[in-house]
Amino acid sequence: MEQAFFTLQEFMTHTKAVVYLLMAAALIGLPLFWLFLTGRDEKKRTF
Amino acid sequence: MQQISASLKNAAKPSVWTPFNIVAGIIIAVGLVLTVIRFTGGLGAVTNLDHHTPWGLWIGFDLLCGVALAAGGYMTSAACYIFGLKRFHSAVRPAILTAFLGYALVVLALHYDVGRPWRLPYPIFYSQGTSSLLFEVALCVFLYLTVLFVEFTPAALEWLGLKRARNLVVRLVLVLTIFGVLLSTLHQSSLGALYLIAPSKLHPLWYSSYLALFFFVSSMFAGLSMVIFESTLSHRFLHHKMDEHHIEQSHGVAISFAKAASFIMVGYLFMQMIGLAADNDWHYLTTGWGAWYLVEMIGFVALPAFFFAVGSRERNLRLIRWTALWAVLGIVLNRLNVSLVAFNWQLPADQRYFPSWMEVGITLFIVTLGVVAYRFIATRMPIFYEHPDYKEQQEE
Amino acid sequence: MGITRRQLFGWMAAAGAGALAPGVAKAATGKHFSGYPESFGVLHDITHCIGCRKCEAACNEVNDLPAPDKPFDDLKVLQDKRQLNATAYTVVNRYQFESASGPLYVKTQCNHCLEPACASACFVKALRKDETGAVVYDASLCVGCRYCMIACPFQVPAYEYDKAFTPRVMKCTLCYPRIREGKLPGCVAACPKEALTFGKRDELIKEAQRRINRNPEKYVDHIYGQFEMGGTSWLYLSPRSFSSLGMREDLGDKAAPEYTSGALAVVPMAVTAGAVLLTGIYAIARRREQIAEDERQAAVAQTRAQAEEEMKQKLAEQKKAADKERESVVKREVEKALKEAEEQRAADKPAADDDSGKET
Numbered sequence: 088m089e090q091a092f093f094t095l096q097e098f099m100t101h102t103k104a105v106v107y108l109l110m111a112a113a114l115i116g117l118p119l120f121w122l123f124l125t126g127r128d129e130k131k132r133t134f
Numbered sequence: 135m136q137q138i139s140a141s142l143k144n145a146a147k148p149s150v151w152t153p154f155n156i157v158a159g160i161i162i163a164v165g166l167v168l169t170v171i172r173f174t175g176g177l178g179a180v181t182n183l184d185h186h187t188p189w190g191l192w193i194g195f196d197l198l199c200g201v202a203l204a205a206g207g208y209m210t211s212a213a214c215y216i217f218g219l220k221r222f223h224s225a226v227r228p229a230i231l232t233a234f235l236g237y238a239l240v241v242l243a244l245h246y247d248v249g250r251p252w253r254l255p256y257p258i259f260y261s262q263g264t265s266s267l268l269f270e271v272a273l274c275v276f277l278y279l280t281v282l283f284v285e286f287t288p289a290a291l292e293w294l295g296l297k298r299a300r301n302l303v304v305r306l307v308l309v310l311t312i313f314g315v316l317l318s319t320l321h322q323s324s325l326g327a328l329y330l331i332a333p334s335k336l337h338p339l340w341y342s343s344y345l346a347l348f349f350f351v352s353s354m355f356a357g358l359s360m361v362i363f364e365s366t367l368s369h370r371f372l373h374h375k376m377d378e379h380h381i382e383q384s385h386g387v388a389i390s391f392a393k394a395a396s397f398i399m400v401g402y403l404f405m406q407m408i409g410l411a412a413d414n415d416w417h418y419l420t421t422g423w424g425a426w427y428l429v430e431m432i433g434f435v436a437l438p439a440f441f442f443a444v445g446s447r448e449r450n451l452r453l454i455r456w457t458a459l460w461a462v463l464g465i466v467l468n469r470l471n472v473s474l475v476a477f478n479w480q481l482p483a484d485q486r487y488f489p490s491w492m493e494v495g496i497t498l499f500i501v502t503l504g505v506v507a508y509r510f511i512a513t514r515m516p517i518f519y520e521h522p523d524y525k526e527q528q529e530e
Numbered sequence: 531m532g533i534t535r536r537q538l539f540g541w542m543a544a545a546g547a548g549a550l551a552p553g554v555a556k557a558a559t560g561k562h563f564s565g566y567p568e569s570f571g572v573l574h575d576i577t578h579c580i581g582c583r584k585c586e587a588a589c590n591e592v593n594d595l596p597a598p599d600k601p602f603d604d605l606k607v608l609q610d611k612r613q614l615n616a617t618a619y620t621v622v623n624r625y626q627f628e629s630a631s632g633p634l635y636v637k638t639q640c641n642h643c644l645e646p647a648c649a650s651a652c653f654v655k656a657l658r659k660d661e662t663g664a665v666v667y668d669a670s671l672c673v674g675c676r677y678c679m680i681a682c683p684f685q686v687p688a689y690e691y692d693k694a695f696t697p698r699v700m701k702c703t704l705c706y707p708r709i710r711e712g713k714l715p716g717c718v719a720a721c722p723k724e725a726l727t728f729g730k731r732d733e734l735i736k737e738a739q740r741r742i743n744r745n746p747e748k749y750v751d752h753i754y755g756q757f758e759m760g761g762t763s764w765l766y767l768s769p770r771s772f773s774s775l776g777m778r779e780d781l782g783d784k785a786a787p788e789y790t791s792g793a794l795a796v797v798p799m800a801v802t803a804g805a806v807l808l809t810g811i812y813a814i815a816r817r818r819e820q821i822a823e824d825e826r827q828a829a830v831a832q833t834r835a836q837a838e839e840e841m842k843q844k845l846a847e848q849k850k851a852a853d854k855e856r857e858s859v860v861k862r863e864v865e866k867a868l869k870e871a872e873e874q875r876a877a878d879k880p881a882a883d884d885d886s887g888k889e890t
Contacts, residue, residue: 093565094566094659095787096649100265100655107273107798109798110797113801113805117805117809118309175694176693178692181691185685188689212808216811216815217811217815247675249675249676249693250672250696250697256671256673260654262654263653263654265790266652266677267651272653316801324797327790328680331680331681334780346793346796
């Protein structure tokens with residue numbers, strides 16, 4: 088796998104692309120999980 | 135004057151020939167002409183940009199300062215919604231509106247600055263250059279502008295009387311606020327990080343591996359000062375649009391924000407010193423560049439911080455308001471220093487960049503558009519007052 | 531040294547048996563990247579250059595650039611320092627020195643960094659490092675942000691500021707289409723004095739070291755481009771310090787992406803950690819509000835309970851008092867009634883029943 092990259096530049100372009108996708112997943116996943124986590128709490132207005 | 139025009143409005147036909155309208159009209163007319171020249175003759179026809187200075191006033195002022203000064207949006211909404219400081223509630227809408235317009239104008243300015251503006255969506259949708267800090271800036275500006283737009287829509291929807299849509303959007307406020315804070319944290323800092331790649335061009339006093347942090351921290355007090363400054367202007371010119379709730383809270387907002395800004399500024403000064411120490415740049419302080427650096431740090435950070443402190447201790451609103459303007463100018467100075475003054479510092483003077491009058495014209499044009507749009511919206515939509523239909527809900 | 535067509539085809543057949551190039555870039559995690567193996571470069575030996583401008587002419591022709599104001603055989607243009615621009619991928623400058631030995635000529639063009647700052651800065655991947663060693667530009671992706679020009683430590687990329695609709699970044703391509711065809715770059719092919727040598731970068735470095743070792747009095751002991759900015763595909767040999775020839779020696783060995791990797795690495799982590807943190811702060815603020823609310827309600831309830839208790843007590847007392855009163859009233863009434871009855875009786879039979887009255 089590592090042999091596929093000859094330059095730091097290439098390596099960074101690839102890894103950052105993956106990392107940005109994971110970041111997007113976190114941004115979508117965390118609020119959804121929060122909803123699940125607090126789903127049974129007594130109904131108080133949470134904006 | 136405002137009262138007169140307001141009463142005229144109520145009486146009969148509003149007079150179009152107010153001094154504000156005349157000046158704004160002239161600037162916009164000139165701006166439109168310059169726009170035509172820019173898009174038919176290319177960048178070379180209106181700018182002084184050259185081989186050594188590819189980024190001029192439009193990046194240094196319109197982008198860097200525009201984004202920094204729009205930081206009030208995330209600061210205020212974070213304080214109110216995330217940290218639960220409800221007493222800032224009335225300051226949220228004006229701050230969000232400023233931020234939204236600020237970012238919209240930044241994007242507009244970018245259309246002038248890049249060579250092929252119709253390709254601006256490329257980095258996000260077509261070919262992602264993820265190793266670039268500019269990619270991150272583009273991504274964040276794009277997402278944050280969207281977030282700000284959604285955050286702003288309740289005001290517009292209330293104005294238009296679309297209750298259901300409005301209530302739907304209001305339910306998203308928390309998630310949007312958290313997104314907004316994250317996105318702005320990121321790209322405030324990545325605007326500074328843009329210059330990390332050019333250590334050989336930016337003067338060591340301004341270049342630091344902490345540049346990203348400096349941009350972020352300074353954006354915090356930039357945003358706070360801008361909220362105070364802008365509320366000063368609004369009180370002067372749009373007072374009749376404010377409800378008691380807003381006026382009642384605004385003094386408290388100014389004093390608290392001044393206190394916060396002052397503390398952050400002092401922290402920022404220490405961070406700057408740590409930055410100097412980390413690279414051992416002290417000896418530059420005795421040069422001419424050092425003097426200029428000290429003008430920025432002492433004259434436009436330390437002194438405003440001190441006067442903010444005095445103002446908030448003595449509850450002196452007048453002092454706080456003038457200091458806010460001062461601090462805002464300090465941020466402008468800092469961003470221009472990084473992007474233009476200290477950039478290419480090694481070039482001989484005759485090769486240095488100075489903006490052409492047409493670049494300044496376009497910048498003025500864009501700022502004027504912002505002021506006009508702000509006035510248009512603030513005089514029509516519930517920005518400084520709570521819409522009677524939704525009062526109860528908002529007070530919760 | 532030069533390179534033949536056959537060698538070039540040989541390269542194309544060669545699989546990447548990686549000879550470690552001296553320029554080595556590191557990622558934040560300490561990974562090493564040694565660049566494309568067998569990639570090409572050019573060695574510019576400044577001692578051989580005579581400033582004939584034939585390379586400029588060849589470059590202009592090969593790249594279909596517009597004809598210059600003054601023809602290429604006009605050597606008077608060398609009197610002024612020139613810089614790269616949107617119509618010239620390469621320029622030769624003359625440097626005059628007081629100490630005899632005549633002027634020196636330096637050819638400038640893109641140095642084709644091993645870790646290009648411009649490619650690292652490009653947010654649409656319009657610039658990339660090709661496996662031939664060339665740093666290649668794709669105008670069909672370019673947005674025209676000019677961040678590459680900010681990033682380039684050698685001030686190489688130029689921009690077509692005068693074009694309204696199709697402005698491009700203009701810079702040397704190392705003639706990579708020609709390299710792929712097995713030809714030499716235009717400038718190298720045109721050089722009459724072997725001031726330019728094309729070849730594999732690793733071999734060029736060895737050759738440069740050989741030249742320095744053979745004539746240590748002729749060269750400064752520095753191959754410019756071996757380590758500068760992480761190393762460049764274009765290498766220079768000079769008889770004088772490079773800084774006296776308008777070349778910066780303070781750029782350092784760090785490759786451009788290494789300056790930004792730290793800031794870039796922070797971003798996604800900061801977002802994710804920030805999302806957790808901010809949600810936490812929000813939840814705590816809400817909880818605190820809730821607790822304050824609960825406490826207030828509890829206090830209210832307690833006050834109410836207390837008041838009720840007091841009220842009850844008061845009522846009880848009142849009741850007691852009332853009871854007492856009622857009792858005493860009854861008692862009094864009874865007494866009164868008895869008294870009245872007695873009086874009655876006494877009145878009814880005042881004399882006769884004297885004794886009985888006493889009995890009661």
